[in-house]
Structures are given as C-alpha cells and as structure tokens.
Amino acid sequence: MISQLSWKIGGQQGEGVESTDRIFSTALNRLGYYLYGYRHFSSRIKGGHTNNKIRISTKPIRAISDDLDILVAFDQESIDLNAHELHTNGVIVADAKFNPVVPEGATARLFAVPITAIAEELGTSLMKNMVASGASWALLGLPLEVFNKAVEEEFGRKGAAVVEKNIEAVRRGAEFVLEQAGGPLEQFRLEPADGKQKLFMIGNDAMALGSLAAGCRIMSAYPITPASEIMEYLIKKLPKFGGTVVQTEDEIAAATMAIGANYAGVRTMTASAGPGLSLMMEAIGLAGMTETPLVIVDTQRGGPSTGLPTKQEQSDVNAMIYGTHGEIPKIIISPSSIEECFYDMIEAFNLSEQYQCPVIVLTDLQLSLGKQSCEMLDYNRIVIDRGKLASDVPPLETHAQFKRYELTEDGVSPRVIPGEKGGLHHVTGVEHDEIGRPSESSINRKKMMDKRLSKLNSLSITNAIHVDAPHEEPELLIVGMGSTGGTIDEARVRLEEAGIKTNHITVRQIYPFPTELFEPYADRASQIVVVENNATGQLADQIKLNVGCAAKVRNMLKYDGTPFLPSEIYSRSKELV
Amino acid sequence: MATFKEFRNNVKPNWCPGCGDFSIQAAIQRAAANVGLEPEQLAVISGIGCSGRISGYVNAYGFHGIHGRALPIAQGVKLANRDLTVIASGGDGDGFAIGMGHTVHAIRRNVNMTYIVMDNQIYGLTKGQTSPRSAVGFKTKSTPEGSVETTLAPLEIALAAGATFVAQSFSSDLKQLTSLIEQGINHEGFSLINVFSPCVTFNKINTYDWFKENIVNLATVEGYDPTNRVMAMTKLMETNGMITGLIYQDTSRRSYENLVPGFSQESLAHHDLTLSEDDFNGLLKEFK
Numbered sequence A: 001m002i003s004q005l006s007w008k009i010g011g012q013q014g015e016g017v018e019s020t021d022r023i024f025s026t027a028l029n030r031l032g033y034y035l036y037g038y039r040h041f042s043s044r045i046k047g048g049h050t051n052n053k054i055r056i057s058t059k060p061i062r063a064i065s066d067d068l069d070i071l072v073a074f075d076q077e078s079i080d081l082n083a084h085e086l087h088t089n090g091v092i093v094a095d096a097k098f099n100p101v102v103p104e105g106a107t108a109r110l111f112a113v114p115i116t117a118i119a120e121e122l123g124t125s126l127m128k129n130m131v132a133s134g135a136s137w138a139l140l141g142l143p144l145e146v147f148n149k150a151v152e153e154e155f156g157r158k159g160a161a162v163v164e165k166n167i168e169a170v171r172r173g174a175e176f177v178l179e180q181a182g183g184p185l186e187q188f189r190l191e192p193a194d195g196k197q198k199l200f201m202i203g204n205d206a207m208a209l210g211s212l213a214a215g216c217r218i219m220s221a222y223p224i225t226p227a228s229e230i231m232e233y234l235i236k237k238l239p240k241f242g243g244t245v246v247q248t249e250d251e252i253a254a255a256t257m258a259i260g261a262n263y264a265g266v267r268t269m270t271a272s273a274g275p276g277l278s279l280m281m282e283a284i285g286l287a288g289m290t291e292t293p294l295v296i297v298d299t300q301r302g303g304p305s306t307g308l309p310t311k312q313e314q315s316d317v318n319a320m321i322y323g324t325h326g327e328i329p330k331i332i333i334s335p336s337s338i339e340e341c342f343y344d345m346i347e348a349f350n351l352s353e354q355y356q357c358p359v360i361v362l363t364d365l366q367l368s369l370g371k372q373s374c375e376m377l378d379y380n381r382i383v384i385d386r387g388k389l390a391s392d393v394p395p396l397e398t399h400a401q402f403k404r405y406e407l408t409e410d411g412v413s414p415r416v417i418p419g420e421k422g423g424l425h426h427v428t429g430v431e432h433d434e435i436g437r438p439s440e441s442s443i444n445r446k447k448m449m450d451k452r453l454s455k456l457n458s459l460s461i462t463n464a465i466h467v468d469a470p471h472e473e474p475e476l477l478i479v480g481m482g483s484t485g486g487t488i489d490e491a492r493v494r495l496e497e498a499g500i501k502t503n504h505i506t507v508r509q510i511y512p513f514p515t516e517l518f519e520p521y522a523d524r525a526s527q528i529v530v531v532e533n534n535a536t537g538q539l540a541d542q543i544k545l546n547v548g549c550a551a552k553v554r555n556m557l558k559y560d561g562t563p564f565l566p567s568e569i570y571s572r573s574k575e576l577v
Numbered sequence B: 001m002a003t004f005k006e007f008r009n010n011v012k013p014n015w016c017p018g019c020g021d022f023s024i025q026a027a028i029q030r031a032a033a034n035v036g037l038e039p040e041q042l043a044v045i046s047g048i049g050c051s052g053r054i055s056g057y058v059n060a061y062g063f064h065g066i067h068g069r070a071l072p073i074a075q076g077v078k079l080a081n082r083d084l085t086v087i088a089s090g091g092d093g094d095g096f097a098i099g100m101g102h103t104v105h106a107i108r109r110n111v112n113m114t115y116i117v118m119d120n121q122i123y124g125l126t127k128g129q130t131s132p133r134s135a136v137g138f139k140t141k142s143t144p145e146g147s148v149e150t151t152l153a154p155l156e157i158a159l160a161a162g163a164t165f166v167a168q169s170f171s172s173d174l175k176q177l178t179s180l181i182e183q184g185i186n187h188e189g190f191s192l193i194n195v196f197s198p199c200v201t202f203n204k205i206n207t208y209d210w211f212k213e214n215i216v217n218l219a220t221v222e223g224y225d226p227t228n229r230v231m232a233m234t235k236l237m238e239t240n241g242m243i244t245g246l247i248y249q250d251t252s253r254r255s256y257e258n259l260v261p262g263f264s265q266e267s268l269a270h271h272d273l274t275l276s277e278d279d280f281n282g283l284l285k286e287f288k
C-alpha cells in the first residue's frame, strides 16, 4: 500500500475539469486524506488546455509532486502535454472517442474508456466528466458511496433525476474500467487516512472567512485574478451579517473607500493583485499619514504590467515595501498555509487597529488558488483587539478638538469613531498637529514623523518567522515565503537522505524585517539559500539589507510562471553544497 | 439644537480674501444647523485644492484626503455609519478631472450623501492651470495660447449617469446655496451641487460680475419642472449649463444602502464584531 498519489485531469477550459476535480477531491477529503491541489489555467474562459492536479496523502502535504500517477484526459492534447509527468507505473484514463495514443517514450498504461459514448447514452455528453472521474476513482479502489455522496451534493440543486443520472454515469465509468483492469490497481492502493475531519479550501476562501471572523463587514474591491474569490466569497456571506461588498470603479476607489469606512469605525478590507496594488499606493500613504487602519490583501501573480495573470510569482515584495512615497509605518505579513491565510487575516485586522497603519497581507497565486487540506479551524483562536479605540470620551470645550494625534509613549494615539460628541477632530494627509490641523512647523513635523514611525518599534508578532532548525550548524539555511514552504520541506527530506544538513525558515513578517529573530540562524549556517518565485531575489535582498550575512546569501529563483517542484529545490541545493 | 455658529471653528481659512469658497463654507454651516444637525453628526470629507481645505474649517468630523478621492472616502464613511450626515467637497479639478471616474460612479451608486463642487474653472492651489471646466480659449499657465479642449458639462454627464439630485448655485447667492445644500442633505441618495465659486486670484474671466451677468436662476424660469429629466437636460444644453437652482430631482429611487441586499439599517460602526460559534460552524460546512 502507498501513502501518497497524484491525480490529474486535463481538457479544454469549460469542459468540466473544475467540477470533476471538485467532486473527486471532496470525496477524498471526506475520507480524511490530505490533499494539495494545483490549477493550471489561462486567461481564457472557454477553450485552451487546462488541468487540475491533486496530490493525495495520508500525511500532511504542502507541495505539488514531481510526478504523476493517474492522468484523466479529455483530449489528446492533455496527454501530450502531461504524459511526461507520469512515472513508469502511471495510468492514463482517456476518452476512447479521440483514439488516444500514449506518446513515444511514455510507459503509462492506457485505459481508453468510451467516456463520451457512455455519457451520451445516458442523455448528455455533459456527464462525461462523471464517467471519467468514476473510472479513475474505481482504479483507486476507494468506496463508491463516498463519491456518490459528493455527486449528490454537487447536483442536488438540480433535482433527484439529475443526481441519479450522474451517479449512473459514475457507475458505468467505474464498471468499464474495472472490467478492463481486472479490478482496482494494486499499485494505487492507498493506506487508509487518519479519518480526522479536515477542511478543503483555497487560500482566498480562508482569507475571506478569516476576515469575516475578524469582524470585517465591508469590502471594497475591483475584480482581478487571482484575488476575486475573496470578494466573491464575501459577496455571498456579508449580507447575512449586515455588511456588503462594494465593487468599486477601480482600485483607487477600493482603497480609499476602505479608508473612509475604517476611519468611520468598520473593519473594512480590499484585495487585489499587483496591478491594483500599484494603483493603491497613494491611498496606502494616506492611511499611513492619517493613521487610519487599513487591511489590503495582495495576491501576487506574474508581473510586470499584465504579465502572467494566471501564473505563480512572488515579485511584489519590493513594491509592497517601497511602493508609497514618503515614509510611513506599514506592516507586511505573508501567510504560508491555508490555516495561516485564515488566522493571519484576524491578526492583520488587529494589527491595523493596534498600530493604526496599513497592513498588507501578501500571498501568491499558488497559495490563493491552490486547493488544500486545512486542519480544522479553531473558533477559540478568533480574538478581536481593536487597539486604542476610545469610547465615552468626555465632552469638549467650545472650539476644542479631540487630540486624535496625541503624542504618546508608544506613538499610538487614542482613536474615536465619528459620531462621538467629545471626539470631534480633523484628519488630513497634510502634516498636522495633535488635533489634526495642518502644520508646517519643523518642530511639529519632526515630532509627528517620529511618532508615526516609532509605532512599530513595539511591534511583536508571534511566529514572525517559522523555524525548523534541527541542525546546530547546517550546510544550508533554506529561506522562503508564501506557498514554497511545503516544497522546501520535501526537498529537505531528500537532501537529508543525501547527507546534506539543512535548516528552514519561512518568513512570515516580511516588513519590518524580523532581524533579531532571523540573525542567530543565519550566523550558524554555512550558506543561506533564498527560494523565491521572482527574477531578482527580492526576499534575499531584504535579508542582505537587514541581516549581516550578505556574503552567505544565494538566490534560488524561478520566474517561469510555475511553482517550484521539490526536485528542483533538491537538485539546485545539491549543486550549491 | 446647534446653531450655525457651532459649526464654526476658530481656524482662519487660508483662502485669498474674496475667494468664493468662503460663502460655501458659510452655507454648509447654515444648512447643517437648519436641518437640525449637531456637529458630531456631520462628516465633511474633502479633496485636495484650495477648496479641499474646507473640511478643516467646519466644526464637524473632517477628513481631508487625497486629490480626487473625496468621494470614495465619503462613501466609505457613509456605508460604515449611515447615521452620519456626509458631505463631500472639493474643486472642479478634484471632482471633474482626476476624480471624474469616481464622480460618475458615485452618481450611479447613489449612496445617501451630498457632494458640493467648488467650481472656479481653474486650478487654484497649483497656481492657475486650466481645468476641465475652463472655457475654450482660456489662457492659463498651462495653456498660454488658450485652452483647445472642450469645456466639460458635468451636470449633463450627471444626468446621463442617472443622478437623482442635480443642483447648481453661485457662491454670492448664500440663500439659494444654503437652501440647496439643505435639500441635498434631505434627499435620499446622492446629491450633486455644483457651485460657481470665483477664484479672484487666478481667474480673471469667470469673475463675480461675469457670473451675475451670465447665469439664469431657474426660479425665474416659468414652467420649469425639476422632476422632468428631459427638460433638465434640454435646459442645461440650451443655456450651456449657466443655470442655478434645483435642476433635477428623482425621489423614486432608493439610495444604495437601502437597495443592497441585507445591508444593515443600523450603523455598521456600532455592530458587535464577534461571530457566534454557530455562525462560524455554519460557515465551515461548505469546506468539509
């Protein structure tokens, strides 16, 4: 029996690849397996090759696999493009209709199933994805009832007749392939899963859910890949809590509307990707200057400009750190798992109110859109801290104003929500004094700059870095952020087997850089390899800038639009040692 | 109840003596008192320009934002706390050049708030460049040979964008202006009030006298019906937009907050943020 397996379905966009994947993985999730999904798609709605890959495991996994066990193909293109991933024992389940052939050099076993024919016989070719997924499920020898339950949920809305037809399609696909194969394939027999209930979701859904849990009640946003799912989730849920998503005319409006709503006391967020973040820069500066809380999610994708909108990249680090003009306090955190996508949003809202500054949550396409297993989320970990939010403030003397920018020891001033009688004050992006009135005085300017920038001196985030450091003096300290953590860990297992000692740090607090926490691990390593999906080594530059170890830092870069594979990190690390 | 004096603060505006913006400030203060507001119930959100300083000169909650973005900030404030009366204000450059996209979409969105444009047909703060409201041939620092671009007709655009309240006034007519601001505040939905507000320093063409000679008060136009959108459009076209008074009002359309499904009738800012455990567990279901 095996402990993990990879399954992929490929076809033309709009052909049912998504729904097949959804049903297949829901069923696996119910059985308690750990799953990690990868979507290959392009900026087209219909047509164009697309594929979804799921890795199935009895243990937690956070990376795509190097190879593939089962490929379900709706067309020859899907075979031609993906067969090279199949390992020698692999299997292709393909529609007999297009007379599938196994490409030269590939050793995979082909099952040509009359997928379209069966579907049409049952009434509509639309059901061919059910035939195909039924066939591939049967090869795994997993219980069909669980699969049928997932089918039932997918089609339940359409009535019992539709459900029944689809279940019949699944059964027919399974039946056909089992007859050909002579039963489930032994090489794919998975060990039973731990049976623990898990969630299966994309990072964007986890962040949206995290925002709801954090008390976010307004989102203002403009659609963009790969951020839109956040707004789509909240559009469905916020009305139940009295809130709403405003689809604004652009990202400038999205960010400034969020500033207005936060100023007025409602936890409000926006989310976008690089192009939208570029438009928000002036607004981020306004939030910094006016000390207005603001939470922004940047789901990184291939840049620059429109770049590779549906592909993986981590190239916004510099833009997020340096993007705004002038100097403001700003916090950038980067979740590296689905769980963190959820909890980090709660923390982001708290930090934005505690430090009264913009907080950017930086993810990447693979984390935002890759569907993954997630340990059960813990209600008790939802803690809301609104910082120095004053209420019941005493009444003001005539013409007096509330000291919204009162100089305090930690730089953070009490904040009141408009509407409070004793809280009248003015807010401006112009340099201002303690009551928010414009001031050009040099003395005031210096005081206010120092006040704002000093706020982050006391910043302390738990888990600013995630450390896995089994070695006192490793040959390599491998550093990453966002979605790469799981891939790095898999590569490390192989490196360890090859006798190479590695430690691993995932940087969660990107800015301000957690130098003190990072430094001891840097000191002890012979070399520091920074793994990142960009062309210039932006995270590596932050390490060089903040940690005194520039000579030891090596770049491991990938910017072809695809995520790292464990084998790539393994072989490139090996070359370094 | 607060009087207009309570909407004054002791800040001396940095506008040039004679600037049209002074009267707009006074009109806002009077209108706020006349509709029965207390200072803490009013939020004035402004853009950047000479005009944008207005939020600092009214005793209320004030937010002086960035150039062209008063409207999205103001809409955010209103959505967060619908109990506040929200007035956004800024210059013609602010609202009809850099912020034009927001203006059109704020009109479409129809959030219940009032937008007052202080239209001096020029960029005052940056010391006299052409604005979208400048006349063709207008000579400024940026158009030394005279502007060749067509003058924007913002109120016609507003009508085309589905405005539910369109008015225009002149800063010399404090009475009319105050009344229109009151009507704008009382209107459910987005009210746009464009105010001719002479820049005495940089605009030597569109002066107080020039406006007095060229504008027609709709109160003197017999048979004018501000509920008739076609009539409003026709009148604006006929007069090249040189009319003052209530140009158009549609009271049949509800404001955004009242149309958005599920949107809270109470101020969201005063909601309890906590999610119940039941709600949380319910939300997890779809991911199992």
Ligand SMILES: Cc1ncc(C[n+]2csc(CCOP(=O)(O)OP(=O)(O)O)c2C)c(N)n1
Pocket (backbone or CB within 6 Å): B048, B049, B050, B051, B052, B067, B090, B091, B092, B093, B094, B095, B118, B120, B122, B123, B124, B125, B126, B131
């Ligand atoms: C993004 C940005 N671009 C340019 C400016 C410079 N700027 C400040 S006010 C202004 C125009 C002011 O004209 P208007 O909006 O008509 O206001 P007025 O001063 O006439 O009242 C400009 C261009 C700025 N502050 N921000």
Ligand code: SF4
Pocket (backbone or CB within 6 Å): B014, B015, B016, B018, B019, B020, B021, B050, B051, B120, B124, B125, B198, B199, B200, B201, B202
């Ligand atoms: S420059 Fe013009 S608009 Fe600005 S304050 Fe002076 S008169 Fe008013």
Ligand SMILES: [Mg+2]
Pocket (backbone or CB within 6 Å): B049, B091, B092, B093, B118, B119, B120, B121, B122, B123, B124, B131
């Ligand atoms: Mg102007």
